[in-house]
Amino acid sequence: MTRRLIEGSEAIAAGMVAAGCRFFAGYPMTPFTEVLEGMARLLPEVGGTCMNAESEIEAVGMAWGAAATGTRAATGSVGQGLSLMQESLSEICFARLPLVVINMARGQGDYFQATRGGGHGDYRHIVLAPADVSEAVRLIQLAFHLADEWRNPVLFMGDYYLAHVQEAVDTSPIDFGPVEEKPWALDGSSSGSGAAKLVSPLFPKKRNDPEASTYGDYLEVMAARFGEIGRGVEPLVETGFTEDAELVVVAYGTPGRYIRFVVSELRAQGLPIGFVRPITLWPFPTETVSRAADSAKAVAVYELNTGQMFDDVRLAVLGRCPVHFIGRLRMDHSGFGMSFDLDVEILSARLRAMLDDVRRETA
């Protein structure tokens, strides 16, 4: 194993290439830009293609076309660019194509966009949210594996810190086991055979196929399919000190890393606080949050937004104990970076105060 000290963006790009990604399309936007730079540099070295798309709409379209040929493909942007991609992302889900989409998000305001389906229709896709660069390298590779395994797009949620922090990481390929062949992939060879392939979000089969169906029927088939994915994908989650915690704090991504550190420090001082860090945001680790809430007096949610994952935590807790929102926006002046709120002393003081409140209320 060889570790290299590299920036998160470069590590994510290297992880994609290690996972076998051979097509990438993107449009520069901070803090996603360096991922695009990395792919523009790395892909030609391995015979891949990196397209400088004329907009995010074209970027996701190009990646959609590449995915349809069975190529491991990816695109990405920040939340704003992802907004432009949502129409296509929805259709790619209905077309059952594996694709990895990166959101190097500004703050954490894109949780709803990522998990609720920012586009039209009843669709879902897996969402992975790493907390540090080495986890990012692992999860970006897992993203390609899950996309192939479930024939569905996977969204990778990064952030400004993840893009720009340097860590010593190993970017060699990780083997997640075999994935199925891609008999549906287009290459032209089935044309004229009487059974030419069709990759479509509207209907799965050509008109002469016995399995041909209407668009209306297909929507129901796909709704059931998204249910299968939600039940079939094992939620990933990290927990700490939840067994005897009076207060459990839930946070994801880089803020989850801060919460993990602050909670560990407070534990060392004897305070009964624990944490849950969801790694898959969809499917949400509902069971884990629910179990943690069983033994706690209260649950707190820390996000750099005004309360989005808060909804999923409340749905997991289902009223068995109070759920408090303790996050903040507090962005830097550019609005691109991370919040001034990400400060160990600030968070330490807030969790202490929260624990005092909880104890007072339940006394």
Add this chain to the structure above:
Amino acid sequence: MRSLPILLTDKSPSVPAHVVDEFTPSLILEGEHHLCPGCGEPAAMRSAVEMIDELGLTQRAIAVFGIGCYTEFSGGLDVEVLQALHGRAPSLATGVKRTKPDAIVFTVQGDGDMVNEGLQEVIHSAARGENITCVLLNNGVFGETGGHMTATTVIGQRTKNTLEGRDPAQHGYPILISDILSRLQGSAYVARGATNSAGNVSRTRRMLKKAFEVQDARLGFSFVEILTMCPTGWFIETAEAPDYLTDNLAAVHSLGVLKDVTADTAQSAG
């Protein structure tokens, strides 16, 4: 009543098109289609796939479809099809071609799809010299929604949202997309045909054949715009549509080969 010139039949246009003749062209799964009688799109669609077949390119062919009446053929061709969103076909075709450079990749889009919704895609694909063929079926209206103005609707043309005819003061001027694309360095072949007469269908077939040859020779972006009849969206009698096309659409969107790098090379060599 005159008979329809594109169908070799003396049966009345009042008979639905799919029962005029029992005939299934090659690479089309069913001879029947659900488009309106007098529609110019089936002849264009048939011409495109028959030229693929004639050139022996069938087993390398991948079509990328936009959204419009012609999407009828997305599930009805014996050609591999990638169904795109409205406007986005050239971007998807780019991703296909870059990962399968040996495939013959062509898009099928209407004027609403390409010139309204996806103008950016087709212009950038042409400018990149993307080695794909884009086929535009231009009837000057949104046919599928029932006859509304598009970016190619000609001045004076009546549509459901230009009831008094397209007025430049209110609605601006039509975009002549082939003219624009022919001016870009990345385009290798640009031509505009029509399906309103047997002669025009023959010329259009030659244009399509040339476009696919240009792609096969990896010379750059190739483009065939095909003016097609839409009597339903033009609110005229089916039999009047071919002449209406000549007098209105083709009077603005002029027929002919606008650019052919192979001809230019031949001339400079000669």
